[in-house]
Amino acid sequence: MKLTLDIWRQKSANAEGKMVSYEVDDISPDMSFLEMLDVLNERLLEKGEDSVAFDHDCREGICGMCSLMINGMPHGPERATTTCQLHMRKFHDGQRITIEPWRASSFPVVKDLAVDRSAFDRIVQKGGFISANTGNAPDANAIPIPKKDADIAMDAAACIGCGACVAVCKNSSAMLFVAAKASHFGHLPQGQPERYERVIKMVEQADAEGFGSCSNTYDCEAACPKEISVRHIARLNRDYLRASLFGE
Numbered sequence: 001m002k003l004t005l006d007i008w009r010q011k012s013a014n015a016e017g018k019m020v021s022y023e024v025d026d027i028s029p030d031m032s033f034l035e036m037l038d039v040l041n042e043r044l045l046e047k048g049e050d051s052v053a054f055d056h057d058c059r060e061g062i063c064g065m066c067s068l069m070i071n072g073m074p075h076g077p078e079r080a081t082t083t084c085q086l087h088m089r090k091f092h093d094g095q096r097i098t099i100e101p102w103r104a105s106s107f108p109v110v111k112d113l114a115v116d117r118s119a120f121d122r123i124v125q126k127g128g129f130i131s132a133n134t135g136n137a138p139d140a141n142a143i144p145i146p147k148k149d150a151d152i153a154m155d156a157a158a159c160i161g162c163g164a165c166v167a168v169c170k171n172s173s174a175m176l177f178v179a180a181k182a183s184h185f186g187h188l189p190q191g192q193p194e195r196y197e198r199v200i201k202m203v204e205q206a207d208a209e210g211f212g213s214c215s216n217t218y219d220c221e222a223a224c225p226k227e228i229s230v231r232h233i234a235r236l237n238r239d240y241l242r243a244s245l246f247g248e
Helices: 033-046 118-127 147-157 164-168 175-186 195-208 219-223 231-246
Strands: 003-009 018-024 096-100 109-111
Touching (some): 118 175, 147 175, 164 175
Parallel strands (some): 003 096
């Protein structure tokens, strides 16, 4: 395959960025999208040019590092797929592909396609803990948890914090991320003591980080590689309202 890549290049957080076009050929349709970028970088280095910086780690759809806007879509055209698991067979020979970083003021660009998502870490640090002393890891069935609650908590825990929900939202809202983390803890008995305090603290931290309000367009759910449901946002709103009214 031969492709034209329009890539956002920005030397540093304070530098001005611009789109730069590159031609790449001999791209196998069995390559992942990141492997294709690896090929581009190898060829750039051979020519003495600066390689394209992009985030990656596990390349198995687990860590959430591979944050790229591909032709205007977070993680590319395939639903429920991270960029590292997107394969070049989803594109056609001769296609022009636009590659950009997450565009949100709360995710400032570090270099090229790499952004700083430490705002997510600070949100989790505000509320992501429990005071229940669980001691050593208990046996799997030692703490009775209704299967429905366990399933919902596991669904919420699937969030990898990639930030696609923020990137796709017209308000750069982090509500799906915040809701998933709060719902993960809030559905388990160990997370009940801080349930409402946790919601208040996490939402306040999200506001302090500059994330916008929920746009109610469900774009976040559509873009989420783990298909986190917006129902978690509804639960977050209910808990936040109760905590605000009754101070629980």
